[in-house]
Amino acid sequence: MSNTPLKLGWEEWLSLPDLGLPAIRAKVDTGAKTSALHATALEPFGPIDKPQIRFTLRPNPDDPDLEVVCAAPVVDRREVTSSNGETELRYVIFTTVQFGSEKWPIQVTLTNRETMAYRMLFGRTSVTEEMMVLPTESCLQPVLSYDLYKGFPRRKATKRPLRIVLLTREPNNYSSQRLKQVAEERGHVLEMVDTRRCYMAINATQPEVHYDGKALPQYDAVIPRIGASMTFYGMAVLRQFEMMGAYCLNSAQAIGASRDKLYAHQLLARHRLGMPATAFASSPKDTKDLISLAGNSAVVVKLLESTQGKGVVLAETNKAAESLVDAFRGLEANFLVQEFVKEAGGADIRCFVVGNKVVGAIKRQGADGEFRSNLHRGGSAHVVKLTPEERKVAIKATKVMGLSVAGVDLLRSDTGPKILEVNSSPGLEGIEKTSKKDVAAKMIEHIEIHAPIINTAIRTKSQNF
Ligand SMILES: Nc1ncnc2c1ncn2[C@@H]1O[C@H](COP(=O)(O)OP(=O)(O)OP(=O)(O)O)[C@@H](O)[C@H]1O
Numbered sequence: 001m002s003n004t005p006l007k008l009g010w011e012e013w014l015s016l017p018d019l020g021l022p023a024i025r026a027k028v029d030t031g032a033k034t035s036a037l038h039a040t041a042l043e044p045f046g047p048i049d050k051p052q053i054r055f056t057l058r059p060n061p062d063d064p065d066l067e068v069v070c071a072a073p074v075v076d077r078r079e080v081t082s083s084n085g086e087t088e089l090r091y092v093i094f095t096t097v098q099f100g101s102e103k104w105p106i107q108v109t110l111t112n113r114e115t116m117a118y119r120m121l122f123g124r125t126s127v128t129e130e131m132m133v134l135p136t137e138s139c140l141q142p143v144l145s146y147d148l149y150k151g152f153p154r155r156k157a158t159k160r161p162l163r164i165v166l167l168t169r170e171p172n173n174y175s176s177q178r179l180k181q182v183a184e185e186r187g188h189v190l191e192m193v194d195t196r197r198c199y200m201a202i203n204a205t206q207p208e209v210h211y212d213g214k215a216l217p218q219y220d221a222v223i224p225r226i227g228a229s230m231t232f233y234g235m236a237v238l239r240q241f242e243m244m245g246a247y248c249l250n251s252a253q254a255i256g257a258s259r260d261k262l263y264a265h266q267l268l269a270r271h272r273l274g275m276p277a278t279a280f281a282s283s284p285k286d287t288k289d290l291i292s293l294a295g296n297s298a299v300v301v302k303l304l305e306s307t308q309g310k311g312v313v314l315a316e317t318n319k320a321a322e323s324l325v326d327a328f329r330g331l332e333a334n335f336l337v338q339e340f341v342k343e344a345g346g347a348d349i350r351c352f353v354v355g356n357k358v359v360g361a362i363k364r365q366g367a368d369g370e371f372r373s374n375l376h377r378g379g380s381a382h383v384v385k386l387t388p389e390e391r392k393v394a395i396k397a398t399k400v401m402g403l404s405v406a407g408v409d410l411l412r413s414d415t416g417p418k419i420l421e422v423n424s425s426p427g428l429e430g431i432e433k434t435s436k437k438d439v440a441a442k443m444i445e446h447i448e449i450h451a452p453i454i455n456t457a458i459r460t461k462s463q464n465f
Pocket residue numbers: 276300302306307308309310311312338339340341342344346347348366371372373374409411420421
């Protein structure tokens with residue numbers, strides 16, 4: 001390397017010539033130890049003493065049809081804790097990084113960064129002593145472009161018949177039937193599997209899921225529709241499918257995040273998404289102070305286990321709120337105290353998001369004199385036109401949770417949209433019948449675009465090292 005130090009900003013373009021990747025936009029993050037690269041459909045292959053890994057990568061987040069297959073020698077498998085605190089066993093590869101004319105070898109871990117803005121994180125062990133990182137600058141090295149992928153083969157996303165599994169306990173309900181119908185119309189095979197009847201060996205070298213006495217086959221994609229009561233077991237089953245290399249329409253981790261209402265609220269707040277002022281508690285001593293955190297006027301108290309509006313109560317005065325909180329405390333359950341958004345007028349908006357688009361939206365209006373808009377409580381549904389801000393907020397909330405498909409519920413308030421919750425298994429009936437949009441087709445289309453091509457032959461021979 002030359003004498004003048006190579007300078008990097010917080011964001012840079014680089015290339016990875018050994019992997020055949022001419023342009024990658026990376027975030028430089030000296031807070032991260034090792035560099036990480038986006039990879040899906042990981043397939044170990046080659047001899048045990050010289051293991052290699054093959055994976056696919058979409059370098060351009062806005063062009064899912066551009067997919068590059070890469071291979072590299074494996075140097076290690078390592079537990080890595082990512083910024084969200086999750087630990088994951090990752091493959092570590094050796095490769096060459098190139099900025100302009102400068103090249104040097106680096107170690108890179110492989111992980112799915114599908115929902116992240118940058119395909120690569122450039123960590124501190126990839127920065128050499130002769131270099132400087134200037135966190136206030138960006139793109140100090142030559143700027144590349146995705147045009148460098150011109151001429152790379154593009155996949156014909158919709159032409160490939162896929163083997164899809166729908167995890168559900170309700171094969172006959174509207175959502176399941178619609179997904180099956182649409183998948184079959186588009187030339188795919190969709191099987192329904194009852195999540196609760198799946199079982200698996202944890203210690204097997206090759207991950208499998210068993211069902212009714214047989215191992216299930218390798219699927220291209222999994223559509224998880226996991227009810228609240230099945231979250232814990234359903235996530236474990238889904239993780240097993242993830243380990244088998246299937247593309248999961250929503251990941252187990254993302255479903256877990258959205259199902260944990262407290263964590264979900266914390267995540268939304270951290271990303272500055274608007275929500276009603278919210279406080280949470282289990283057994284508070286100071287009821288008055290808790291209520292003041294939620295704004296000190298009318299509040300809504302929600303039991304965390306609530307669904308379909310059952311454990312959601314409105315207290316219109318401070319006094320009422322106090323007795324309500326005292327009553328909830330006696331139940332020893334976790335609950336939320338939330339500012340009552342009166343101007344929403346007993347209505348909420350369900351935005352159905354697939355990928356980075358809102359594919360349908362409806363307004364649910366509570367019955368007369370009812371502040372809860374749940375259809376189960378006698379509410380009615382209507383089509384609604386979203387404002388650009390509502391659209392943006394719904395898409396961002398989905399992304400923050402790491403979901404690909406979500407039902408984002410919001411209230412229209414005087415200060416803009418306020419998110420109530422993000423559902424990871426939103427039902428199709430209300431949204432399709434009211435909005436007249438083919439939401440099931442959007443979901444299947446998303447799978448067609450995102451499910452990586454799996455080579456089963458390679459996978460079964462060499463998973464084990
Ligand atoms: N802070 C609030 N201000 C005004 N209205 C609210 C507020 N929170 C909830 N509501 C109304 O009450 C309804 C039910 O509340 P929420 O969606 O939070 O719980 P839930 O429906 O029981 O949960 P789930 O949707 O998971 O079944 C909402 O759809 C909305 O119409």
